[in-house]
Amino acid sequence: MEKRVTVKSEREEYRLFRSRAYVAALLVLIALSLVFARLVFLQMNQYEHFTALSKENYQKRIPVPPVRGLIYDRNGVVLADNHIEYVLEAAEDDVKDMPASLNKLMQLLPITIQEVNKYKQKLRVNSRFLPVVLRKNLTEKEIAIFSANRSRFPGFKVSVRVQRNYPLGSLASHLIGYVGRIDKRDLKNMDEAQKANYQGTTHIGKSGIEKQYESRLHGRAGYELTEVDAHGKPQLKLDEKAATTGEDLFLSIDIELQIKAEELLKEHNGAAVAIDPRNGEVLAMASMPAYDPNLFVNGISYANYNALRDNIDRPLFNRALQGAYPPGSTIKPMAAIAGLNSGVVTPSSSVYGKGFYQIPGNKRKFRCWKKAGHGHISLNRSLYQSCDVYFYDLAFRMGIKRYSKAMSRFGFGLRTGIDLPHESKALMPTAEWKRKRFDKFWYPGDTVNSGIGQGFFTATPLQLAHATAIVANHGRQFRPHILRATRVSRNLPKKLVTPEKLPSVGVTKLRYWDDVERGMINVVHGAHGTARSSAAGAKYRYAGKTGTAQVFGIAQNKTYDASKLKKKLHDHSLFVAFAPLENPRIALAIIAENAGGGSKVAAPLARKLLDTYLLTPQQKEELMANDDSTESDSSPSLMNINKLRKEAELKRQLKTQALINGSSNKTKNQTIIRPVQ
Amino acid sequence: MNSKNSSGLSSYIFRWLASLDLVLLVALALLIALGTIILFSASGENIKMMNKHTIHLVLATVVMLIATQLSSDLLKRWSFWIYIIGVAVLVLVLIQGSMGKGAQRWLEIGSLRFQPSEVMKLAVPMMVASYLSKKSLPPSFKDIFIACMLVVVPMMLIVKQPDLGTSLLVGCAGFFVIYFAGLPWKWLGASVAAIAIAAPLVFYFGMHDYQRQRVLTLFDPAADRLGSGYHIIQSTIAIGSGGIYGKGWLNGDQSRLDFLPERHTDFIFAVFGEEFGLLGNGILFFLYLFIIWRGLYLAMKGHDSFARLLGGSLSLTFFIYLLVNTGMVSGILPVVGVPLPLISYGGTSLVTLMAAFGLLMGLRRRKRGYDQNT
The missing domain is CATH 3.90.1310.10 (Penicillin-binding protein 2a (Domain 2))
Incomplete structure (x- = not known):
């Protein structure tokens, strides 16, 4: 105490403190100014930057x-719509005890062990926060059961998914x-x-x-x-x-015609394409066998995919668009036009058919399907009797260059440009093509074979139908297309797609079309036509051409015997047609694989398709009634077959009806217009 | 002064009022009002929290008013015992903590939770001031050394908790006393240099991993975007996007939508900056600066060395609070758990700070009831 009193100087200490306080006050001001400068930088200079970040x-x-x-x-x-589906799902992170929950769920709902395993597998791959579907397609009952027990399964929830559906x-x-x-x-x-x-x-x-x-x-x-x-x-x-x-x-598809075409091709693999010659609209495009597109929507299973891929009948393959078949005699009408136009044949000129054709100076025999030969044969008869020798000769005299060019005017060897992906252009062979492809010379024999749609010549069913439509139209052509109209909204009218007109096939004399058409009419309506039996009782007149395409080459001096060949090596049966004659509304091509002769199989199928499209409902009923009466005359076995077919037909019709009606119930606000023709 | 003839009670009230510094009181009231407004927003309009805050305010005001009545002689006498008890409790907390797990800052007496390190913010400067005020100033080397020991011992105990922020504030409070007592400038310069050299050593050997991380984060917040950098990134976004005028009260997207962590406590300044902008910040800084200067002014008016040293230290400690917090939130200082003084939510810090201001106001008189001019 004493020490403090004697030594301490109150005044000095006050002065000391005062100076220190002034320094402190100044330092405080400086420090706070620095912080404030930082704030000015953040809030004025960087304002935009931080606003964006915020x-x-x-x-x-x-x-x-x-x-x-x-x-x-x-x-x-409706061909494709959107189906509302309820799924049960949960994210891994949202479920506390996953194994226990899954066990309890399996007791509650009919969830299979496969579904659980798949779910666990997906959980491992996916993010912990993303919901994974445990069970798809919940029924209303399942939803009700789950909802009642929801509290027992925290994390699990029922969600709605919209899924593409092909009814x-x-x-x-x-x-x-x-x-x-x-x-x-x-x-x-x-x-x-x-x-x-x-x-x-x-x-x-x-x-x-x-x-x-x-x-x-x-x-x-x-x-x-x-x-x-x-x-x-x-x-x-x-x-x-x-x-x-x-x-x-x-x-532009008419689903009734499509159904018929697919049904007709069920027995044989094959394809059918129908086109409206007046505008190029594709009315039906069938390729059989087919597959269920619904399998693909959420990822097809390996088992299903392998089954489809490894199926010997190749259901995934679109035969109508990509199948390059030897067209056989079905190209004879187009070949005839080509020959007439080039002048190598005339409507009145004739060729002597002795059952085979030989290139001058060559011993190889090119056989006609009729071994006895057709004798003196004109253009008209060459078509309705499908004389091969006539067309061997025609092609040989035209030469491959001219022939190939003329045929490509009908679209052979070219893509039609239809509005579908992956179209094949098949092959209209030329000498250059062979040299490039095989590094081999073009032989005159190759030309001869092309004349009857064999050899290297291939065409897709779509190309055949398109070429037939051109013949039906006397040279005018439209690009085949499937999109007929679009609609932006239900409340707005449909917008029709304008058909694309293609340059007409240049033919010097218009009567050539009539000459060829007459031959095609005689194929079905003539007394000696190759397809005359299939046209019996037709309510309209039509034109057609049979085709029998060789799959298996027969050696010289051998004959074709179907019974000794494997089914896969049997001939393809083809037919092209257009109808009605006065104003063709449908041109079609049909091919039944390994089914035999064109007149036996494809021609009757084509007739049924034409009936389906052209007849009025009353006429169709009459036809059914007639069938009944003819059945009673037929042999018992045939009657049985017909009866079975009839039942199957009825069943199928009912099923389609139910399917279509069913789909109309599912999709709200959509009125399904049934074909009224 | 002139209350000789007045009746007992009224003269008592008059003297009591006269002992308060109304200027400081108004500034504090303004700051607390501003703080309460922003806390309402930062708490997410949480009424329960606001009720608790009101209780804290009432408690803090009562403590402040009591503190104004404590004369500096009384404080001088008590300081030694408060200091000794404080250090003892810190040791106790450490022992308790070593038996429990992790950080142990709280002492629980019944249902009351209480942070003993908080008391040291007042006890240490009081002890150092009372020690040095007995010596002749400027102090000798030996006095400075002993004063330093008085500061460092509780500092170390608090660092051990670990609570770097409080330890820093306690250290500052003690150091400021030595500074005001007349620490020679060359020693001051030498110690600044020593700190500059020691800092890297402390960084590498004397820090916990999380503390080191906080320092690193300051230099590159983006390096640890979701970890320790997250706080700084989000608070700078909040302040920066506030702009000059702010997004408006209750409209801070960063705080409202929970992007800002600890928004009602250590990071409340970011909410303020986001909602009131640069203009609001200007007003806030002006208020703070005013309070600090007023505190220094009151300290100068202290009637003896002890009063002046304590007053100066308390004022500057308040400033350190502000500097460390706003520096941290605006991204120029490392993240250290220091609240924004008088605004951040939390009863302990509010009570301590208000008690300090109470002491500051009472420093002018020697003894309770004594006239200043006697």
Whole structure:
């Protein structure tokens, strides 16, 4: 105490403190100014930058995928729609005790062990936060059971999924195609704008019309701008733009004709294509066997895919579009036009058919199907009797260059440009082609074979139907197409697709068409026509041409004996036709694989197709009644077969009806217009 | 002064009012009002939290008013015992903590939870001030050394908890006393240099991993975007996106949507900056600066060395709070758990700070009831 009093100087200490306090006050000011300068930097200089970051934080743009457009046939029957499906799903992170929950669920719902295993496998692959589907296609009962027990399964929930659905199953499957999950390859083919448009979309058209018109069917994605908190939980909607539904497509297909064509081809593999010659609309395009496109929508299983891929009948292969068949005699009408136009034959000139053809100076015999030979034969008879020698001679005299060029005017060897992906152009051979392909010279014998649609010459059923339509039209042609009309919205009228007219086949004399047509009429209506039996009792007049395409080469001096050959090596049976004569509304080509002669199999099938398309409902009923009366005359075995067929037919019709009606119940607000013709 | 003839009670109230510094009181009230407004927003309009805050405020005000009545002589006498008890409790907490798990900062007496290190923010400067005020100033080397020991011992105990933020504040509070007592400038310069050299050593050997991480994060917040960098990234976004005028009260997206962590406690300044912008920050900084300067002014008015040293230290410690917190939230200082003084939610810190301001106001008189001019 004493020490303090004596030594301490109050005044000095106060002065000392005061100076220190002033320094402190100044330092405080400087320090706070520095912090404040930082604030000025953040809030003035960097304001925009941080505003953007802040928005990035809390504004989430969630893409809203559009509803895919529907596909209808020409009469409004739904071919592809969107099916609402309920699924049971859960994310791994949301379920506390996964094994126990799965066990309990298996007791509650008919969930199979396979489904559980698949689910576990998917859990391992997917993110812990993403819901994975345990069971698809929940029934209403299953939903009710689960909802009642929901509290026992925290994390599990029933969600709605929209899935592409093909109500008619395998019907026209090659044509309609299917959608599948978007994969890396699909993404690679998209530009940035497309990728943005597909952000919320899971499926994309993989084949057929679904692929061809993907951009129209898909529609435009919308978005929802949502405010989210730090945990990603949506708080409120800031902005939204509704998605634009994809366009509805109306195909030119007549589903009744399509059903008939597929049914007729069930016995044999094969294809049928029908075109309206007046505008190029494809009325039916069948390829059998077919597959169920619904299998592909959510990823086909390996077992199913292998079964389809390894099937010897190749159901995945679209024969109508990609099958390159030797066209056989069905190209004779076009060859005849080519010959007339080039002047190597005239309507009145004739050739002597002695059962085979030999190139002058060559011993090799090119056989005619009629061993005895046709004798002196004119153009007309060469067509209705399908004399091969006449056309061997025609092709030989034209030479491959001229012949090939003339035939390509009918579209042979070229893609028709139909609105479907992966069309084959088959082959209209030329000398250059052979040299390039095989490094071999073109022999005159190759030309001769091409004259009857054999040898290297191949054509797709679509090309054949298209060429037949050109003949029916006397040279005028339209590009074959399947899209008939589009509709942007249900409230707006359909917009028809304008048919694309192609340059006419240049033919110097118009009467040549009549000459060839007469030959084709005689094929079906003439007393000696190769297909006269199949035209019996027709309510309209039509023109046609049979074809029997060799699959198996027969050695010289041997004869073809079907019974000794394997089915796969049997001849293909073909027929082309157009009707009615006065104003052709349908041109078709049909091929039944390994079915035998064209007149025996393909011609009657073609007749049935023409009946299906051209007859009025009353006429069809009459036809049925007539069938009954003829049946009573026939032998008991035949009667039985016919009866069975009839029953099958009825059953099928009922089934189709039910299928179509059923689908109309499923899809709301859609009136299904049944064909009224 | 002139209350000789007044009746007992009224003269008592008059003297009591006269002992308060109304200027500081108004500034504090303004700051607390501003803090309460922003806390309402930062708490997510949480009424329960606001009720608790009100209780804290009432408690803090009562403690402050009591503190104003404590004369500096009284404090000088108590400081030694408060200091000794404080250090003892810190040791106790450490022992308790070593038996439990991880950080142990709280002492639980019944249902009351209480942070003993908080008391040291007042006890250490009081002890150092009382020690040095007995010596002739400027102090000798030996006095400075002993004063330093008085600061370092509790500092180390608090660092061990571990609570770097509080330890730093306690250290500052003690150091400021030595500074005001007349620490020679060359020693000051030498110690700044020593700190500069020691800092890397401390960084590599004396820090916990999480503390080291916080320092690293300051230089590159993006390196650990979701970890320790997250706080700084989100708080700078909040402040920066506030702009000049702010997003408006209750409209801070960063805080409202939970992007800002610890938004009602250590990071409340980011909420303030986001909602009130640079203008609001200007007002806030002006208020703080005013309070600190007023504190220094009051310290100068202290009637003896002890009063001046304690007052100066308390004012500057308040400033350190502000500097460390705003520096951290705006991303120029490492993340250290220091609240924004008088605004961050939390009863302990509010009570301690208000008690300090109470002491500051009472420093002018020697003894309770004594006239200043006697």
